[in-house]
Amino acid sequence: MFLNMHHECMFPGRAKAAQPTKIIPIACRSQCRGLALLFLTAVLPVIARAEKREFDMTIEDTEINLVEQQKFHTFAFDGQVPGPLIHVKEGDEVIVHVNNLTTLPHTIHWHGVLQRGTWQSDGVRDVTQAAIQPGDTYTYKFIAEPSGTLWYHCHVNVNEHVAMRGMWGPLIIDPKNPLPIEKTVTKNYIMMFSSWVSKWADKPGYGGVPGDEPDYFTVNGKAFPDTQPLRVDPGDVIRIRLIGAGDGLHSIHIHGTVFQIVFKDGRPLASPVLADTVLFGPGERKDLIIKCDNPGRWMVHDHIDSHTVNGQKPMGGMMTVIEYNNVKRDDSFYIWRNKQFVPDFYYEESMKKPYGKYDAPGFKGKAIQ
Numbered sequence: 337m338f339l340n341m342h343h344e345c346m347f348p349g350r351a352k353a354a355q356p357t358k359i360i361p362i363a364c365r366s367q368c369r370g371l372a373l374l375f376l377t378a379v380l381p382v383i384a385r386a387e388k389r390e391f392d393m394t395i396e397d398t399e400i401n402l403v404e405q406q407k408f409h410t411f412a413f414d415g416q417v418p419g420p421l422i423h424v425k426e427g428d429e430v431i432v433h434v435n436n437l438t439t440l441p442h443t444i445h446w447h448g449v450l451q452r453g454t455w456q457s458d459g460v461r462d463v464t465q466a467a468i469q470p471g472d473t474y475t476y477k478f479i480a481e482p483s484g485t486l487w488y489h490c491h492v493n494v495n496e497h498v499a500m501r502g503m504w505g506p507l508i509i510d511p512k513n514p515l516p517i518e519k520t521v522t523k524n525y526i527m528m529f530s531s532w533v534s535k536w537a538d539k540p541g542y543g544g545v546p547g548d549e550p551d552y553f554t555v556n557g558k559a560f561p562d563t564q565p566l567r568v569d570p571g572d573v574i575r576i577r578l579i580g581a582g583d584g585l586h587s588i589h590i591h592g593t594v595f596q597i598v599f600k601d602g603r604p605l606a607s608p609v610l611a612d613t614v615l616f617g618p619g620e621r622k623d624l625i626i627k628c629d630n631p632g633r634w635m636v637h638d639h640i641d642s643h644t645v646n647g648q649k650p651m652g653g654m655m656t657v658i659e660y661n662n663v664k665r666d667d668s669f670y671i672w673r674n675k676q677f678v679p680d681f682y683y684e685e686s687m688k689k690p691y692g693k694y695d696a697p698g699f700k701g702k703a704i705q
Protein backbone atom coordinates (compact mmCIF):
# COMPACT_ATOMS: atom_id res chain seq x y z
CA MET A 337 0.00 0.00 0.00
CA PHE A 338 2.82 2.33 0.90
CA LEU A 339 4.55 1.74 -2.44
CA ASN A 340 1.33 1.98 -4.47
CA MET A 341 0.48 5.20 -2.75
CA HIS A 342 3.63 6.76 -4.16
CA HIS A 343 2.40 6.47 -7.74
CA GLU A 344 -0.73 8.40 -6.90
CA CYS A 345 0.34 10.77 -4.19
CA MET A 346 4.04 11.44 -3.93
CA PHE A 347 4.23 13.39 -7.17
CA PRO A 348 0.64 14.63 -7.50
CA GLY A 349 1.49 17.25 -10.08
CA ARG A 350 3.05 14.75 -12.42
CA ALA A 351 0.50 12.04 -11.76
CA LYS A 352 -2.28 14.50 -12.52
CA ALA A 353 -0.72 15.46 -15.84
CA ALA A 354 -0.52 11.80 -16.78
CA GLN A 355 -4.08 10.94 -15.77
CA PRO A 356 -5.89 11.13 -19.16
CA THR A 357 -3.77 8.39 -20.68
CA LYS A 358 -2.88 6.63 -17.40
CA ILE A 359 0.72 6.69 -18.51
CA ILE A 360 3.19 7.40 -15.75
CA PRO A 361 5.98 9.66 -16.94
CA ILE A 362 9.45 8.17 -17.17
CA ALA A 363 10.83 10.69 -14.64
CA CYS A 364 8.16 9.63 -12.14
CA ARG A 365 8.76 5.95 -12.72
CA SER A 366 12.47 6.26 -12.12
CA GLN A 367 11.92 8.39 -9.00
CA CYS A 368 9.39 5.91 -7.68
CA ARG A 369 11.79 3.04 -8.32
CA GLY A 370 14.41 5.04 -6.43
CA LEU A 371 12.05 5.53 -3.51
CA ALA A 372 11.10 1.87 -3.52
CA LEU A 373 14.77 0.95 -3.47
CA LEU A 374 15.38 3.41 -0.62
CA PHE A 375 12.50 1.85 1.31
CA LEU A 376 13.82 -1.67 0.80
CA THR A 377 17.46 -0.88 1.56
CA ALA A 378 17.24 1.82 4.22
CA VAL A 379 13.82 1.93 5.86
CA LEU A 380 12.93 -1.75 6.07
CA PRO A 381 16.15 -2.84 7.81
CA VAL A 382 15.65 -0.10 10.43
CA ILE A 383 12.11 -1.30 11.09
CA ALA A 384 13.33 -4.87 11.20
CA ARG A 385 16.04 -4.03 13.73
CA ALA A 386 13.56 -2.73 16.32
CA GLU A 387 13.39 -5.36 19.02
CA LYS A 388 11.15 -6.24 21.88
CA ARG A 389 12.92 -5.70 25.23
CA GLU A 390 11.08 -7.17 28.18
CA PHE A 391 12.24 -6.71 31.77
CA ASP A 392 11.13 -7.38 35.34
CA MET A 393 11.76 -4.83 38.04
CA THR A 394 11.00 -4.71 41.76
CA ILE A 395 10.62 -1.84 44.19
CA GLU A 396 12.08 -2.66 47.60
CA ASP A 397 12.47 -1.08 51.01
CA THR A 398 16.19 -0.73 51.56
CA GLU A 399 18.66 1.30 53.54
CA ILE A 400 21.80 3.00 52.33
CA ASN A 401 24.58 4.24 54.57
CA LEU A 402 26.41 7.31 53.31
CA VAL A 403 30.12 7.41 54.16
CA GLU A 404 29.36 5.12 57.10
CA GLN A 405 27.81 8.12 58.85
CA GLN A 406 24.20 8.55 57.92
CA LYS A 407 21.64 5.92 57.00
CA PHE A 408 18.68 6.71 54.74
CA HIS A 409 15.55 4.67 54.14
CA THR A 410 15.12 4.20 50.37
CA PHE A 411 12.46 2.76 48.07
CA ALA A 412 14.83 1.20 45.60
CA PHE A 413 14.34 -0.16 42.09
CA ASP A 414 15.71 -3.72 42.20
CA GLY A 415 16.92 -2.83 45.70
CA GLN A 416 19.54 -0.38 44.46
CA VAL A 417 20.22 3.36 44.20
CA PRO A 418 20.45 4.28 41.38
CA GLY A 419 18.10 1.75 39.83
CA PRO A 420 19.31 -0.61 37.12
CA LEU A 421 20.53 0.71 33.78
CA ILE A 422 18.03 0.19 30.99
CA HIS A 423 19.86 0.47 27.66
CA VAL A 424 17.88 0.06 24.43
CA LYS A 425 17.81 1.32 20.87
CA GLU A 426 15.53 3.96 19.38
CA GLY A 427 12.39 2.26 18.08
CA ASP A 428 12.59 -0.77 20.38
CA GLU A 429 9.42 -1.93 22.08
CA VAL A 430 10.05 -1.77 25.82
CA ILE A 431 7.96 -3.79 28.28
CA VAL A 432 8.64 -3.53 32.02
CA HIS A 433 6.77 -5.53 34.67
CA VAL A 434 7.09 -3.68 37.98
CA ASN A 435 6.41 -5.49 41.24
CA ASN A 436 5.98 -3.24 44.27
CA LEU A 437 7.40 -5.05 47.31
CA THR A 438 7.27 -2.02 49.61
CA THR A 439 4.49 -0.93 51.96
CA LEU A 440 3.64 2.28 50.05
CA PRO A 441 2.18 2.92 46.56
CA HIS A 442 4.49 3.81 43.67
CA THR A 443 4.63 4.15 39.86
CA ILE A 444 7.32 4.62 37.22
CA HIS A 445 7.43 7.66 34.96
CA TRP A 446 9.75 7.26 31.95
CA HIS A 447 11.13 10.77 31.85
CA GLY A 448 11.55 12.00 28.27
CA VAL A 449 9.79 9.10 26.51
CA LEU A 450 7.17 10.45 24.11
CA GLN A 451 4.66 7.64 24.77
CA ARG A 452 2.93 8.16 21.41
CA GLY A 453 -0.22 6.08 21.60
CA THR A 454 0.78 4.73 25.02
CA TRP A 455 0.07 7.66 27.30
CA GLN A 456 -1.33 5.24 29.87
CA SER A 457 2.28 4.10 30.42
CA ASP A 458 3.43 7.59 31.43
CA GLY A 459 3.34 6.59 35.08
CA VAL A 460 1.71 9.54 36.84
CA ARG A 461 -0.42 8.57 39.79
CA ASP A 462 -4.07 9.60 39.52
CA VAL A 463 -3.51 11.13 36.08
CA THR A 464 -2.46 8.29 33.78
CA GLN A 465 -2.86 5.34 36.16
CA ALA A 466 -3.80 4.30 39.66
CA ALA A 467 -0.67 3.80 41.79
CA ILE A 468 0.80 0.31 42.05
CA GLN A 469 -0.28 -0.85 45.47
CA PRO A 470 1.99 -2.85 47.80
CA GLY A 471 2.29 -6.39 46.48
CA ASP A 472 0.86 -5.53 43.05
CA THR A 473 2.51 -5.71 39.63
CA TYR A 474 1.97 -3.25 36.78
CA THR A 475 3.20 -3.52 33.20
CA TYR A 476 4.51 -0.55 31.23
CA LYS A 477 4.76 -0.75 27.43
CA PHE A 478 6.16 1.89 25.13
CA ILE A 479 8.32 2.54 22.10
CA ALA A 480 11.80 3.84 22.89
CA GLU A 481 11.71 7.36 21.46
CA PRO A 482 13.29 9.83 21.31
CA SER A 483 16.92 8.75 21.63
CA GLY A 484 19.35 10.11 24.19
CA THR A 485 19.98 10.28 27.91
CA LEU A 486 16.64 9.71 29.59
CA TRP A 487 15.77 8.45 33.02
CA TYR A 488 12.96 6.90 35.00
CA HIS A 489 11.57 7.71 38.41
CA CYS A 490 8.56 7.21 40.64
CA HIS A 491 5.70 9.65 40.14
CA VAL A 492 4.01 9.32 43.53
CA ASN A 493 4.88 12.00 46.10
CA VAL A 494 7.88 12.93 43.99
CA ASN A 495 8.93 15.50 46.58
CA GLU A 496 9.78 12.57 48.85
CA HIS A 497 10.11 9.43 46.67
CA VAL A 498 12.33 11.03 44.01
CA ALA A 499 13.90 13.91 45.87
CA MET A 500 15.01 11.87 48.88
CA ARG A 501 14.28 8.11 48.62
CA GLY A 502 16.40 7.22 45.62
CA MET A 503 13.61 6.22 43.24
CA TRP A 504 15.42 6.80 39.96
CA GLY A 505 17.59 5.12 37.36
CA PRO A 506 19.04 5.73 33.87
CA LEU A 507 17.27 4.96 30.60
CA ILE A 508 19.68 5.27 27.69
CA ILE A 509 18.21 5.11 24.18
CA ASP A 510 20.82 4.86 21.43
CA PRO A 511 19.91 6.73 18.25
CA LYS A 512 19.33 4.99 14.93
CA ASN A 513 21.50 7.64 13.32
CA PRO A 514 24.22 8.78 15.74
CA LEU A 515 26.04 12.07 15.23
CA PRO A 516 29.62 11.79 13.95
CA ILE A 517 30.94 12.93 17.37
CA GLU A 518 28.97 10.19 19.15
CA LYS A 519 30.68 7.57 17.05
CA THR A 520 34.06 8.69 18.37
CA VAL A 521 33.12 8.02 22.03
CA THR A 522 35.17 5.26 23.70
CA LYS A 523 33.52 5.28 27.15
CA ASN A 524 30.14 6.36 28.53
CA TYR A 525 29.72 7.54 32.11
CA ILE A 526 26.33 8.10 33.72
CA MET A 527 26.12 10.40 36.75
CA MET A 528 22.88 10.88 38.69
CA PHE A 529 22.82 13.70 41.25
CA SER A 530 20.67 13.70 44.36
CA SER A 531 20.58 15.35 47.78
CA TRP A 532 19.46 13.96 51.12
CA VAL A 533 17.91 15.40 54.28
CA SER A 534 18.98 13.63 57.46
CA LYS A 535 15.93 14.90 59.34
CA TRP A 536 13.70 12.47 57.40
CA ALA A 537 16.24 9.68 56.97
CA ASP A 538 14.33 7.05 58.96
CA LYS A 539 10.79 8.36 58.39
CA PRO A 540 9.55 6.75 55.15
CA GLY A 541 6.33 8.39 53.95
CA TYR A 542 7.42 11.81 55.19
CA GLY A 543 9.73 14.60 54.09
CA GLY A 544 10.56 16.55 50.99
CA VAL A 545 8.78 19.66 52.22
CA PRO A 546 9.58 23.38 52.06
CA GLY A 547 12.25 24.31 54.54
CA ASP A 548 14.11 21.00 54.28
CA GLU A 549 17.85 21.45 54.37
CA PRO A 550 19.79 18.78 52.53
CA ASP A 551 23.05 17.84 54.23
CA TYR A 552 24.26 14.88 52.14
CA PHE A 553 24.91 15.00 48.41
CA THR A 554 25.51 12.05 46.15
CA VAL A 555 26.64 11.02 42.70
CA ASN A 556 25.07 7.65 41.85
CA GLY A 557 23.96 7.26 45.46
CA LYS A 558 27.42 7.72 47.04
CA ALA A 559 29.10 10.71 48.64
CA PHE A 560 32.82 11.41 48.24
CA PRO A 561 35.13 9.71 49.17
CA ASP A 562 32.84 6.72 48.49
CA THR A 563 32.35 7.75 44.85
CA GLN A 564 34.67 6.20 42.25
CA PRO A 565 37.25 7.70 39.90
CA LEU A 566 36.79 7.85 36.14
CA ARG A 567 39.85 5.95 34.92
CA VAL A 568 40.75 6.95 31.38
CA ASP A 569 43.58 6.51 28.90
CA PRO A 570 45.08 9.22 26.73
CA GLY A 571 43.15 9.16 23.47
CA ASP A 572 39.85 8.19 25.09
CA VAL A 573 36.84 10.26 24.12
CA ILE A 574 34.45 10.11 27.05
CA ARG A 575 30.81 11.03 27.20
CA ILE A 576 29.54 12.05 30.63
CA ARG A 577 25.77 11.94 30.95
CA LEU A 578 24.73 14.23 33.82
CA ILE A 579 21.24 13.69 35.23
CA GLY A 580 19.54 15.93 37.80
CA ALA A 581 17.72 13.23 39.73
CA GLY A 582 17.03 15.16 42.94
CA ASP A 583 15.51 18.58 43.47
CA GLY A 584 18.71 20.64 43.51
CA LEU A 585 20.68 22.69 41.01
CA HIS A 586 24.19 21.56 40.19
CA SER A 587 27.07 23.40 38.60
CA ILE A 588 29.58 20.74 37.62
CA HIS A 589 33.12 21.90 37.06
CA ILE A 590 35.75 19.63 35.52
CA HIS A 591 39.39 20.62 35.89
CA GLY A 592 42.02 20.32 33.15
CA THR A 593 39.74 20.33 30.13
CA VAL A 594 37.40 22.31 27.96
CA PHE A 595 34.49 20.00 27.31
CA GLN A 596 31.72 20.18 24.75
CA ILE A 597 28.13 20.25 25.92
CA VAL A 598 26.59 18.30 23.06
CA PHE A 599 23.13 17.25 24.26
CA LYS A 600 20.43 18.70 26.48
CA ASP A 601 17.61 16.40 27.58
CA GLY A 602 18.79 13.82 25.06
CA ARG A 603 18.52 16.18 22.10
CA PRO A 604 21.58 17.33 20.18
CA LEU A 605 22.27 21.04 20.50
CA ALA A 606 22.37 22.95 17.20
CA SER A 607 25.66 24.45 18.35
CA PRO A 608 27.58 22.50 20.98
CA VAL A 609 28.87 24.73 23.76
CA LEU A 610 32.50 24.76 24.92
CA ALA A 611 32.76 25.14 28.68
CA ASP A 612 34.47 24.06 31.89
CA THR A 613 31.36 24.39 34.08
CA VAL A 614 27.84 23.23 33.33
CA LEU A 615 24.65 24.07 35.19
CA PHE A 616 21.63 21.77 35.24
CA GLY A 617 18.48 21.57 37.30
CA PRO A 618 16.02 18.96 38.56
CA GLY A 619 15.01 16.54 35.82
CA GLU A 620 17.45 18.01 33.34
CA ARG A 621 20.20 16.14 31.48
CA LYS A 622 23.35 17.48 29.90
CA ASP A 623 25.77 15.27 27.97
CA LEU A 624 29.41 16.33 27.80
CA ILE A 625 32.12 15.02 25.54
CA ILE A 626 35.76 15.23 26.62
CA LYS A 627 38.80 14.41 24.52
CA CYS A 628 41.29 12.91 26.97
CA ASP A 629 44.49 14.64 25.88
CA ASN A 630 45.79 16.06 29.15
CA PRO A 631 47.19 13.33 31.42
CA GLY A 632 46.86 14.06 35.11
CA ARG A 633 44.50 13.76 38.03
CA TRP A 634 41.58 16.09 37.58
CA MET A 635 38.87 17.10 40.01
CA VAL A 636 35.20 16.86 39.06
CA HIS A 637 32.89 18.62 41.51
CA ASP A 638 29.72 20.56 42.04
CA HIS A 639 30.67 24.23 42.22
CA ILE A 640 27.67 24.89 44.40
CA ASP A 641 30.19 24.53 47.16
CA SER A 642 27.78 23.56 49.92
CA HIS A 643 27.15 20.35 47.92
CA THR A 644 30.68 19.16 48.68
CA VAL A 645 30.14 18.32 52.34
CA ASN A 646 29.09 15.25 54.27
CA GLY A 647 26.91 16.63 57.04
CA GLN A 648 29.02 19.54 58.29
CA LYS A 649 32.33 18.11 57.07
CA PRO A 650 34.08 19.42 53.93
CA MET A 651 35.70 17.27 51.20
CA GLY A 652 32.61 15.19 50.66
CA GLY A 653 29.42 15.05 48.64
CA MET A 654 29.41 15.58 44.88
CA MET A 655 33.03 15.07 43.97
CA THR A 656 35.09 12.61 41.98
CA VAL A 657 38.37 12.52 40.06
CA ILE A 658 39.33 11.78 36.48
CA GLU A 659 42.44 9.61 36.81
CA TYR A 660 44.59 9.00 33.75
CA ASN A 661 45.88 5.45 33.84
CA ASN A 662 49.34 6.59 32.77
CA VAL A 663 49.70 8.79 35.86
CA LYS A 664 50.79 7.06 39.09
CA ARG A 665 48.32 7.15 41.92
CA ASP A 666 50.64 6.59 44.88
CA ASP A 667 51.43 10.13 46.03
CA SER A 668 51.38 10.03 49.82
CA PHE A 669 49.02 13.02 50.00
CA TYR A 670 46.52 11.61 47.51
CA ILE A 671 43.26 10.90 49.28
CA TRP A 672 42.50 8.01 46.92
CA ARG A 673 46.01 6.48 46.86
CA ASN A 674 44.64 3.27 48.39
CA LYS A 675 41.26 3.46 46.70
CA GLN A 676 39.61 0.14 46.08
CA PHE A 677 38.47 0.63 42.50
CA VAL A 678 34.97 -0.62 41.70
CA PRO A 679 34.35 -0.65 37.96
CA ASP A 680 30.92 0.06 36.48
CA PHE A 681 30.16 2.72 39.11
CA TYR A 682 29.04 4.96 36.23
CA TYR A 683 27.65 1.99 34.26
CA GLU A 684 30.64 2.49 31.95
CA GLU A 685 31.14 -1.29 31.63
CA SER A 686 27.43 -2.13 31.30
CA MET A 687 27.12 0.48 28.54
CA LYS A 688 29.55 -1.59 26.43
CA LYS A 689 27.38 -4.71 26.71
CA PRO A 690 24.48 -5.71 24.44
CA TYR A 691 21.18 -3.89 24.94
CA GLY A 692 19.38 -4.93 28.10
CA LYS A 693 18.86 -4.17 31.77
CA TYR A 694 21.86 -4.16 34.07
CA ASP A 695 22.02 -4.22 37.85
CA ALA A 696 25.12 -3.03 39.68
CA PRO A 697 25.85 -4.88 42.94
CA GLY A 698 27.67 -1.84 44.39
CA PHE A 699 24.42 0.12 44.40
CA LYS A 700 22.45 -2.46 46.43
CA GLY A 701 21.13 -1.25 49.75
CA LYS A 702 20.48 -3.30 52.84
CA ALA A 703 17.07 -4.94 52.71
CA ILE A 704 14.53 -3.72 55.28
CA GLN A 705 12.01 -6.36 56.22
Ligand SMILES: [Cu+2]
Pocket residue numbers: 411441442443490491492493497503
Ligand atom coordinates in the same frame (compact mmCIF):
# COMPACT_ATOMS: atom_id res chain seq x y z
CU1 LIG B 1 7.24 6.03 44.90
